[in-house]
Amino acid sequence: MDFALSAEQEDLAASERAWLAKHDPIAALRPTIDSGPARIPDTAVRHIVESGLIALLTGDTGGTHVDLAVLVEEHGRACSTVPLAELALATAELDKLDHPLAALAEANAGGAASVPLVLASVDGAAFAAEVRGAELRISGTAAPATALIDATGFLVAATTSNGTEVLAHVPSVNEGVGTRRLETLDLTRSWSVLELDLTVAAERWATVPTGTVSYLEDALAFYRKMDALGAAERLVAQTVEYAGQRTQFGQPIGGFQAVKHHCADMALQTEASRASLWAAAVALDGTDYGRRATAVSAAAAYAGDATSTVASIALQVHGGIGFTWEHDLHLLTRRIKVDELLNGSVSWHRRRLASA
CATH class of the missing domain: 1.20.140.10 (Butyryl-CoA Dehydrogenase, subunit A, domain 3)
Structure with a gap:
């Protein structure tokens, strides 16, 4: 397979690298590295919102996974705390919905909300999810995810007991929702698991295509x-x-x-x-x-x-x-x-x- 980054993708990577060099995440982290988990700086939040990076994979923006990959690579190089992939993937999936949840895509992209994607562990127990009338019952523990302590809510993807695949928006402050912070080797990001045992109202969940x-x-x-x-x-x-x-x-x-x-x-x-x-x-x-x-x-x-x-x-x-x-x-x-x-x-x- 012949492959090369386009000039636009190289410019995108160079621009993000320059911003990260100017706002060095490690330098920002060092003064508080011993006092608690790494948090997302307000400057970084404003940057990804104003640059349109959260909406990169949406239909209106028309970005590709190759485009997002060059950005994630730069954030990895800089040891950034920003969960760029999780936010961009959640926003893109919300943007596809013909459902009230689709409004969250605009909220994510505009910075009014911070709703990253959360999944169950691929090598552990899946979420237990069941549709009960217009409501969705979901329980279980998610895979470790980054920056959950900075989120206003979570977009949970799961497969129900009858094989239907769903997306559910779970507010961070909600009965039946717990965020358990993990102590890991990684000091450059915060890591947590989401623990769920709740019923989600009809306006907060939607079915999605199989796969x-x-x-x-x-x-x-x-x-x-x-x-x-x-x-x-x-x-x-x-x-x-x-x-x-x-x-x-x-x-x-x-x-x-x-x-x-x-x-x-x-x-x-x-x-x-x-x-x-x-x-x-x-x-x-x-x-x-x-x-x-x-x-x-x-x-x-x-x-x-x-x-x-x-x-x-x-x-x-x-x-x-x-x-x-x-x-x-x-x-x-x-x-x-x-x-x-x-x-x-x-x-x-x-x-x-x-x-x-």
Whole structure:
């Protein structure tokens, strides 16, 4: 498959990288890193609203998964707290509805609401959902998700007991809704699980076409690893720079063959991850379910393992300084390790490929 980013997509990525460099998320996080979970800064909220990024996948904007992927990659590189993929996917699905819930798409895009997508774990228990007349009864625990503590509500995608697929809007402050914050390796984002046991009124849920839930599961799996790719790219750049500056025996350590090989391996695994993830992005924009599932799991399995390896090599090349709290290496590594496990671990995606 021949693939290259368009000039517009490259400009989009460059613009977002410049904004993130100006409003460095790690610099903003450092003063409060020991005092509580990472929160989404107001400046970041205004930026994604004013830039129209939340509405990127809606019909009016006409963006693609490749467009959103270049942005998620940049947010991963910068260690941003913004759940851009979760918000954009929720807004796009709401925008498709012929239902009162569709008004939430405009609220999300305009910043009046913050309603990210929430799913059950692909390798755990599904939500228990049942239609009772005009109401929807739903219970269960969601997969770990980021920035739920900053949300005004949640868009829950589930499959009911009779196979009907539904989307339900659940306000964050509601009886039968609990958000349990998790302590994870990742210090650059907050992680929580949503615990549900409630009845949803008719105006807050809608049926969606069969296959919507699996599509959203694939999309989130893809974006989780795209985030890890951005972090890995930053580690490659930092490691190469460090190898050119750190000296031993009177010369930069980058001149030693072993270190050269380490840096080459990091670059190789990062570039191969990018290739597999771009193939998955193209498949997500298509309509072939089989091709999409295979492409996403192949990319998630490879990139999940490869980015984790890149993080380990970066730590080895940095040596002692890489173990310090003040260095950014551990923040990027922690982020990659959590991305590796969520929305389908490497082993889960390999099993899915083997059974395809």
